[in-house]
Amino acid sequence: MAGTGGVSPSVMPALPSQPGGPQPGRRGCVEIVAEIDWPATPLGARESWDPAVAATVELVLASPMPMAFSAGAGFLLIYNDAYAEMIGSLHPAALGRPAPEGLADLWATLGGVVEGVYRSGQPFLEAETQLTVARTEGGPAEQAFFTRGHSVVHDSHGAVAGVLTVAAETTQVTRRLQNLGDLTARLAVALTVDDVARVVLGYAAASFDVDHCAFAVDDGAAFRMVRRVRGDVLDEADERLPPVWKGMPGDARAPLVTAARDGRPSFVPDGEPLREVAADRHERRVRALAVLPLRTPSLTGALSIGYRAPHTWLPAERALLGAVAQLVAQAAERARRFEAQHGTAQLLQRSMLPEHLPELDNFRIAARYAPGVDGNAAGGDFYDAFRLADDRLAIVLGDVAGHDVRAAAVMGQVRAALRAMALTDSEPPAVLAGLDRLVGSLGAESRNEEIFVTVAYGVLDLADGTITLASAGHPPPVLRRAGLAGEPPTAELVKVPPGAPLGLGGRWQTGQVRLEPGDTIMLFSDGMVERRGRPLNDGLDALVSAAAAAPSGDPRNLCSLATAAVPGPPTDDDVAVLAVERAVTRSRSDTMRVAADPSGPGRVRHWMTARLRQWSVPEPVIASAVLCTSELTTNALLHAGTPAEVGIDLNAERLLVSVADTGTRGGVIRTPAEAKTSLSSRGRGLGLIEELSDSWGTDPSVRGSTVWFEMLIRSTLD
Template sequence: MSGSGPSSPPPAGVATDGWDPGLLAVVDLVFGSPVAMAFLHGDRLRLIYNDAYGQLLGDRHPDAYGAPAAEVFGAVWDGPAGAAVREAHHTGFAPRDPEWPSTDEGEPDPALPSRGLSAVRDGTGRIAGVLVVAVEPVPVAHRLQGLSELAESLAGTLTLDEVARVALGYGLSFPDVHQVAFGVDDGDDWRVVRRVRGEVLDDADERLPPVWRRIAADSVSPLAVAAGAGLARFTADGHPLRESALDRHDQKVRALGALPLRTPSLRGALTVGRHDQYPWSPAERALLTAAAKLVAQAAERARRFENQHGTAQLLQRSMLPENLPDDPRFRLAARYDPGVDGNAAGGDFYDAFALPGGRLAVVLGDVAGHDVRAAALMGQVRAALRALALTDPEPTSVLTGLDRLVASLGEEARTDELFVTVAYAVIERDGLLTVATAGHPPPLIRHAGGGADYLDVPVGTPLGLGGARRSAAARLEPGSTLLLFSDGVVERRGLDLGAGLEKVAATVGAANGGDPRSLCAVACAAVGGTTDDDVAVLAVEHATAPSRSAGMEIPAEPTAPGRVRHWMSAQLAAWNVPEQVIGAAVLCASELATNALLHAGTAARVQVDLSAERLLVAVSDTGTRGAVTRAHAETLSSRGRGLGLIEELSDAWGTDPAVRGSTVWFEIGIRASNAA
């Protein structure tokens, strides 16, 4: 390495193939820094260092490269300095001993200080070595520790929202940085998110998605320029954001670092800005460059995950009904949540459709597996069931026909591993139920006055295994709700199936009201814990009186929340809804409309449904970024308040995925005497 510049590569004898990206970034930092630095790697703490550190080693260089620290430092390694390094490697924390160790001649060894040590973790969080900065002020040593923590945090990210949140948080961990921006390519333009120190932004709640905005591909902003050219640029003093400033925060920036994010399938940039004049030191430039490499790798991984996840979920949901029947006597709602592996399509399905004579058919089934084959079989079973039911809706006839279909498909595929369970019911106009199941959890009825009981229905064998099919009759009284659900609702590792069924029945029976959308959410959360299976619930409430419904389309423009407020106020007042309910509902609906505008970026729809017991408001978007988890206010200064508002002003709320986009809803209870 002697005679080479600070960016010298490792000698040929040092193999870094297959190393964790975080460790490679640390090595790049070492070789890119003019400051004397060494990375002591692995269980034996083998030295990887730059030219400046080699000069401190003197005659021990270049033989020290790749050698264990104990061999390189000899007696010093057994003293306080070696103990400090070993402690950092073992515990992850460096001691703050100001003394410099001495060799056996009594002179200090500048190559092994007891300060400027930082444990380095790999992508799994395991300590993989110790970074030694032989001559560097304490603040930079602290930032090196932050680089290790950045790698650890990025290792757990799955989506671009999560990568953005971690990257922005890292940038603001520098005490004098006032704003950070993160952007990636999005079609022909860039998608950018920014955080400003002291503003109430996405850190108001860790579950709050960042607010993204789009900028043109040919924008003159330093972020777009760095992303497009793939070159870093550091401005020590001036007004680097003047020509592209959004607001006063951009106008105040004087010093700016713009780092490109480049991988084979992603382009982007990360910028950090300060309000003061600041000459970026070589060490800080190298540090930020290493951080940008970590962020770029995480962003590429997240984009790949999102693409796979979106394809699988679109396949899954495109085979489910896009809308449930609109029947004044029966209110319906459904919920589908994918299992832990969001990259795989599953086999859970539900359906509800009108039958001749004013009857209603409802079904929920489960095809074993989490792959395209399971999803395809699910689509065949659902289509065949509807065709059979429209010909002869009697449950035993339908399940007998489906049994023959699944058996035939198994013979065609030359496999006996096709496994399908289903619960199917026909509901008459007066609430009379006829139900049959095939290896499926029994339907649950939540009674009008509270409490819930499972229907006594013959279980039957799963479809494709033959056997007699039998049905049972029951009655769904006005005010009662029927729930069909998949085994993902009740099955958990280490939990008996019977115990899971009991928890669902007890939780649903104790719920405040029988509204189907609310009960779907209650049933999904009843057992607790995580499941590897998909979760599907279909609920049907026998209404005590017809509800009143109305809806409006929300344009994808900034005026949308105001239009929603005006329309809802007029509509609810016309229905004689109490003023206090109108005020709460309008405020919450405005939050959800803003949420759809910010995060889906598409037109949306507001739907209100008023019964004697409650007001239900739902906002559905058609975006493709996944389910929205929290609502937002209209301006950046007030973002973060949506969660508290909806939880405070509503009796229940939740988010449901749809074929495209998601639906966020809330309910407010109403006394029967107060609504006309």
């Protein structure tokens, strides 16, 4: 079963077992022993063997346990079929030969103990030993674990005739314990219930080699379940996408729901445990099933594993599964608390940011916010853009120091006050002066003079593209100039007169810059360019270079590129960016809301094809865009489980498509380039976008996330 969630798979069967006979197609040890030319060996003809030696050989050959007899001072080796399985490719050459020759390198590990028992005459029980063995001729070497007991065999005269070795392979038990340690470590860093589901399903598939495993947690009065079956082919993209959950009513007769509700485990060694609730042939074929309840003060759920063949649930295995269930329950409870805390922090943060930016005829606006630390605390970065009187637009980006609710509260007050002041007197010096008094007052009231707020504020004249800018201790914006007459684009930092941060009683001057058609200005917070151990100028230079190299000046594209433009480990600071582009031509746009049902992607394909043909988009662009949009719509409906909104925006330079959902399970993560060739059906949409679009990205929103892509138009539209 592929996609093990990072836990090393066990190579052993589900239950400890010792082979009782030769493998199919191989001669048994009894047959080989009968054909050996014993008179040519130190033991001599079988008819002349000492009765004790002959009885020991018969015992070895008849035993289902791995046993070997090392006869005489030369340790002539006689063993059974179970022992032959243990030594792998060394059999059958080792049978009937001196052990130091037949076992070669393996004797270097085993021989010292056997020789010691032979000389001392004292039995010896070895602790668990790790050996490297090849199970088949020419097969790969594997690490295996064994416990062995050695005792001397006396002949009929009381002399030491050899050493009897009885072995028990403990590889499976040892690996299960190792995997349990891996499970504990991986659950410790699982932040969400989705993460816990991925880890536990991977662990069950790897450590128990199951045909079916499922994980369920309560969802209000009902439950939701995710499963994995043998044959699932999962790649890295699948493992990083949210698992596909299935709803289950709380009164269902499913074993998962029964165990979760009653809090009692159940073990079915043979039968049809899922017959009444089977959703497909995979579940109908399950014959053995173990179901463990997951119970904590705030969570109810269950975990099940199953086999398509009868399976005896031994006491040791039941105890191990019980320990696993306790670990999983505790991890799921922690994850649920984190999700609640994380969701509250993000909702607080995003509710203080504008849910929609202005839609303008000749200007396009986009913004992006990414929380710092672990995303579990509200921060102080903010942005805003709003219409003013006299055909002007206010744009602002600010940063309140801190990563807590207090920083978010100050941010909300500053943003609200800025909008109120700008609507009264929009000139940047006047707005910053009023904010300066507000921040000073907040610091005095809280008896905390450490409130640190920086702001970049500008007023854009929508008629001629002129922006009047002022900065209160904030990094200068980046201006991307579109290439003229075939020249490549350029980018630079805008020269804005520096001013003191808010609350220090400063004075602010303004600078001006004019956006020509195709130009974009980008405001950003210092978390975008700061890196540990590196000068700030390095980050600014990297951001400017990324803006100049961008395939287009589209603001959504630039916001996405900017967040990944500076190499090196980021600081714990939040990141906010706001970009405004003066369009070369007016855009044509349309949106479609898609219900969360299977017919949604088909209706999107039909609507989008008709609209783009109506707009005379080249057919190759239509085909690629429709394919990518269909995949993204499918992902949104499948993984978020909510209606989606598809938006298309077209101008003479590019087609921009966005798919927004209202789910809360986080954004889609980029698929690494090396995984493109192995993408499965669920992950391939990301690979298609990577291959077919010129740029793409994801943006969190107040109530979900948006995935978008951009395709450049390289022909003239009608």
